[in-house]
Amino acid sequence: MSMSNEDRLIKRDRMRYIKNKSSANLAYLAILLDVIYFVSIYQSDVETWYYRWIIGISIVYNLIFMLAAFLSSEGVKNYQKNYTFVELALGVIQFVRIFILPVPAYNATLTVGDVTIQIMHSAQFTLCVVCLIASGVCLIVSGVINYIKCNELAAHMKSLENQNA
Amino acid sequence: MATLSLQHIDKIYDNNVQAVFDFNLDVKDGELIVLVGPSGCGKSTTLRMVAGLEDISNGHLFLDGKDITQTPAKDRDMAMVFQSYALYGHMTIYENMAFSLTLRKEDPNVIHKKVLAAAEILGLTSQLNKKPAQLSGGQRQRVAMGRSIVRNPKVFLFDEPLSNLDAKLRGATRREILLLHKRLQATMLYVTHDQTEALTLADRIVCMSMGHVQQVGTPLELYDSPNNVFVASFIGLPPMNFYDVKVVGGELQGNGFKAVLTPEEKAVLAGYEGKEITLGVRPENFTEGSDIKVTVTNNENLGMNTLVYGSVGNTGVKVTAKLKGWKNYKVGDTASFSITRKHFFDKETTNAIRGGK
Numbered sequence: 001m002s003m004s005n006e007d008r009l010i011k012r013d014r015m016r017y018i019k020n021k022s023s024a025n026l027a028y029l030a031i032l033l034d035v036i037y038f039v040s041i042y043q044s045d046v047e048t049w050y051y052r053w054i055i056g057i058s059i060v061y062n063l064i065f066m067l068a069a070f071l072s073s074e075g076v077k078n079y080q081k082n083y084t085f086v087e088l089a090l091g092v093i094q095f096v097r098i099f100i101l102p103v104p105a106y107n108a109t110l111t112v113g114d115v116t117i118q119i120m121h122s123a124q125f126t127l128c129v130v131c132l133i134a135s136g137v138c139l140i141v142s143g144v145i146n147y148i149k150c151n152e153l154a155a156h157m158k159s160l161e162n163q164n165a
Numbered sequence: 166m167a168t169l170s171l172q173h174i175d176k177i178y179d180n181n182v183q184a185v186f187d188f189n190l191d192v193k194d195g196e197l198i199v200l201v202g203p204s205g206c207g208k209s210t211t212l213r214m215v216a217g218l219e220d221i222s223n224g225h226l227f228l229d230g231k232d233i234t235q236t237p238a239k240d241r242d243m244a245m246v247f248q249s250y251a252l253y254g255h256m257t258i259y260e261n262m263a264f265s266l267t268l269r270k271e272d273p274n275v276i277h278k279k280v281l282a283a284a285e286i287l288g289l290t291s292q293l294n295k296k297p298a299q300l301s302g303g304q305r306q307r308v309a310m311g312r313s314i315v316r317n318p319k320v321f322l323f324d325e326p327l328s329n330l331d332a333k334l335r336g337a338t339r340r341e342i343l344l345l346h347k348r349l350q351a352t353m354l355y356v357t358h359d360q361t362e363a364l365t366l367a368d369r370i371v372c373m374s375m376g377h378v379q380q381v382g383t384p385l386e387l388y389d390s391p392n393n394v395f396v397a398s399f400i401g402l403p404p405m406n407f408y409d410v411k412v413v414g415g416e417l418q419g420n421g422f423k424a425v426l427t428p429e430e431k432a433v434l435a436g437y438e439g440k441e442i443t444l445g446v447r448p449e450n451f452t453e454g455s456d457i458k459v460t461v462t463n464n465e466n467l468g469m470n471t472l473v474y475g476s477v478g479n480t481g482v483k484v485t486a487k488l489k490g491w492k493n494y495k496v497g498d499t500a501s502f503s504i505t506r507k508h509f510f511d512k513e514t515t516n517a518i519r520g521g522k
Binding site: 007010011013014016017018 | 257259260273274277278280281293294
């Protein structure tokens with residue numbers, strides 16, 4: 001159904017009073033997916049493979065990620081354009097993270113006696129990758145929506161200022 | 166808007182306490198009716214029955230001629246404004262005002278238009294992004310009213326909406342409600358225990374006591390021709406003075422004073438010759454004169470008027486007089502007053518004596 005000009009104008013005007021919940025909710029979802037990833041990534045029968053410097057960095061980054069993503073969600077909720085770029089960066093890093101831990105863990109094997117054990121099973125790998133991809137997509141979409149809405153709101157506010165002038 | 170008719174309505178609680186007795190009222194379209202009375206008189210209960218928040222024990226309630234006695238509150242198309250505002254603290258003013266429409270899944274653009282229109286009427290446009298905690302009491306009450314306005318209900322119900330406000334704000338918000346009523350031309354039922362609100366707001370007042378309707382009428386009717394001692398004492402500030410007097414010949418004989426009756430007053434009291442009645446005199450119906458000698462106990466200057474408190478001679482019969490202008494009576498002075506207007510009440514029934522009327 002096509003939207004009339006008046007409807008479009010009212011929809012824009014609503015942004016003055018209604019928060020950008022869609023972007024904020026997507027950012028929350030990204031955090032949730034990251035938590036699922038983080039909780040499931042270290043689940044392994046082979047205990048020593050992960051015990052490297054990477055585990056510390058991974059934990060610290062997850063804390064930073066959650067904080068940054070939460071701040072971004074609050075920022076985009078209030079139509080702050082700068083948080084778009086934070087979300088895009090966080091989203092891209094989520095894709096990169098696939099190749100830092102899940103892929104090496106999936107490819108790694110450990111030989112105990114004459115038995116070769118795969119560090120990460122397919123199902124666990126799939127879950128981790130899906131969570132990271134979905135989390136990254138949520139953040140990027142959230143950022144894009146926020147960017148578009150911020151521009152629309154800015155233009156609307158400018159037109160209102162011009163009307164009042 | 167709408168007409169409302171309350172017919173023989175009773176409210177009896179489960180413990181057999183009856184809060185409202187045989188309440189009858191027809192509210193015209195666009196009328197502002199104020200239910201007034203002391204705490205516990207049943208006025209809020211009546212309002213809650215109209216809103217559907219309390220069951221009606223007996224009787225019928227009609228909205229636009231349709232019996233809605235058993236209709237649930239949500240389907241009555243009435244909006245209620247509470248004393249406590251009942252705003253959601255975590256929502257902005259805009260969200261609070263839009264909330265009921267959002268629940269009804271109305272189109273967001275329509276909601277937006279209605280909220281902005283209501284905010285414009287109430288002068289809240291610049292406050293829409295704030296939270297209730299950031300607003301003053303008066304503004305919060307306006308938000309509560311705005312929440313009602315956006316619904317465009319058939320009837321507005323106000324349950325002591327100004328009681329939480331300080332005196333100055335109460336006056337200002339009262340005027341806003343009056344303007345709102347004039348602008349919306351809406352049917353409104355307003356409950357208050359404050360007679361000033363009742364007198365200033367109402368098209369008609371329903372004065373209640375102990376669950377019974379004492380009088381229904383315009384503010385002037387209640388002030389000028391009270392039905393009984395209760396209405397006479399409740400309406401008017403300071404309250405009316407009451408004296409036990411005996412009708413003897415052409416005059417009233419009270420404890421320590423006499424008052425001459427006019428021919429019209431004599432006619433009204435024709436059947437009471439030699440009997441005791443209650444004489445009511447409003448403080449503003451005393452003037453400096455010669456009928457009653459009063460020993461002054463207090464003198465309060467209010468600028469335009471002076472309130473003089475005293476007792477008749479040494480009898481202990483109290484007098485409160487509201488005299489025009491600035492007076493300087495000292496405690497113990499003797500002041501002489503005349504009565505310009507008298508109200509008569511039957512001593513047994515406490516009903517007004519109106520002669521042949």
